[in-house]
Amino acid sequence: MKAFAVRELTHPSNIQLTADLPEPTLKEGEVMVDVYAAGLNYYDILQAQGKYQIQPPLPFALGSEFAGRIAEGYPIPPGAPYKPGDRVFGMAPGCYTERVAVNIGQILRIPDNLSFEQAAGMYITWPTSYEALVGRAELKPGEFVLVTAAAGGVGMAAVQLAKGLGAKVIGAAGSQAKLDIVKKFGGADYVVDYTKKGWQQEVLKITNGKGVNVIYDPVGMITDCLKCIAWKGRAIVVGFAAGTIEKVPMNLVLLKNIAIVGIFWGGYAVREPEHMPGVYQTLLDLLTSGRVATPVVYDKIYSLETIAEGLQALENRKTWGKAIVRIREDTKQASKAKL
Ligand SMILES: NC(=O)c1ccc[n+]([C@@H]2O[C@H](COP(=O)([O-])OP(=O)(O)OC[C@H]3O[C@@H](n4cnc5c(N)ncnc54)[C@H](OP(=O)(O)O)[C@@H]3O)[C@@H](O)[C@H]2O)c1
Known part of the structure; x- marks a missing residue:
């Protein structure tokens, strides 16, 4: 074979x-x-x-x-x-x-x-993004979500899911071509190029100076993103695509009253397998009902x-x-x- x-x-x-x-x-x-x-x-x-x-x-x-x-x-x-x-x-x-x-x-x-x-x-990508947004960050309709590497595998799923769940989505990626894809296929409301210096100012402008409620980060750039997080925001550690395990200054966590949470979908199979079927069922319902784009x-x-x-x-x-x-x-x- x-x-x-x-x-x-x-x-x-x-x-x-x-x-x-x-x-x-x-x-x-x-x-x-x-x-x-x-x-x-x-x-x-x-x-x-x-x-x-x-x-x-x-x-x-x-x-x-x-x-x-x-x-x-x-x-x-x-x-x-x-x-x-x-x-x-x-x-x-x-x-x-x-x-x-x-x-x-x-x-x-x-x-x-x-x-x-x-x-x-x-099978791995979609429940990772769903559990991150809903299970870990408790995303609510109407909230602002910033997704880094928004054109990537888990990032694009996060954009599509957050949109389907009624959030206002800001997709961040590293080229104009990718930003166009995030908007066209992912349905993001706004896009920003995170390779441009000071991109966080753009996010603050979009959110009327308040910042985003949720950060979904598969890159390893939480510290950079905290410049545009809202009071009581939640930042999700999804991965380290940039290749370095990030160290975040803890004073930033304190000053904005924020929470940093992790997601390791594979870990559920060992620690909480009973939680997984419900997540898959919800995803399939969201996809078959058309609430979330395929x-x-x-x-x-x-x-x-x-x-x-x-x-x-x-x-x-x-x-x-x-x-x-x-x-x-x-x-x-x-x-x-x-x-
Ligand atoms: N926590 C979990 O349970 C879980 C589950 C699945 C995946 N992950 C992790 O999530 C991360 C992303 O996975 P993925 O499948 O979405 O990957 P992917 O499709 O390859 O997307 C990764 C994107 O990250 C961005 N990036 C920024 N800096 C980079 C760098 N220095 N090198 C490479 N890429 C860089 C790139 O987008 P731009 O060009 O737009 O910058 C790239 O396209 C990985 O670290 C993966 O291990 C975690």
Whole structure:
């Protein structure tokens, strides 16, 4: 079976496509899924080089978020609400490959209005942004939210969700092209270029001098953003895309009476698994009802043969929305969705 697999730790640009990865075998509670599409993530680049906190033994296929169909000709665990051909999305380590064995607890049915490519990048990205905004920052309709790296994977989902939840959204990104995308596809009310000196003044002007109620930050620039946070605002630590774990001067937290909260979606699986189904259900309801716009996919779709190129584009900040690899064409054409 074809796979984008790591045989020795190296940068993904040095990895050749493997054609002879053995088919997975099913364990108890697992279903076999034909993979149609998978989401590219920054940590794939780290994992390929041995720099990520989770390192499978060599050799291993990269990839974690996928969408596909329940495969024909394999057993399905008793009581599982799936049949061969059903469209599902979920999480499976090593999904840059043609077929994966997945625990039924880690898949969900793809709504009819989503394509495989849209669903492939959702399983981690979307609940991260939803739980951050609603569970951690307790976002309320009418509040101002500032999203950094707003054109990126988790950032774009945060913009779309905050908008759908009735917030006033300010998307911040690093180029005019990305700002246009954030406005056009994400539906942000305002956009600011955070590479321009003094960009926080623009945010203060938009908010009539009051500042934003919520900051959603996957970059690691909370300190910069606190220049335009409102009294009693909440800042969410989502990630460190800029590569440095930020240290925030605590006097800033005190002076504006603010809260800094973290989000680690993966941690819920271990510490609070009972919380996860409700979040996924709410997300699916928001997406199927049309209250939240469907996921934004980067306009260049990669293939198993060009994954390395896709990961390099991600690393070099060239992508926007969710970068996706298409692994199989959907010949059944059941999806009515458009990218
Ligand atoms: N907490 C959680 O549970 C959770 C879950 C998923 C992801 N994350 C984290 O969230 C972060 C973003 O993930 P993502 O999937 O949205 O990534 P992404 O799609 O690659 O977007 C990251 C964006 O960050 C911006 N950026 C600013 N400075 C950068 C730098 N020095 N190098 C690279 N990018 C820089 C870039 O946008 P501009 O060009 O506009 O500046 C880039 O496009 C990652 O650190 C990831 O690990 C956290």
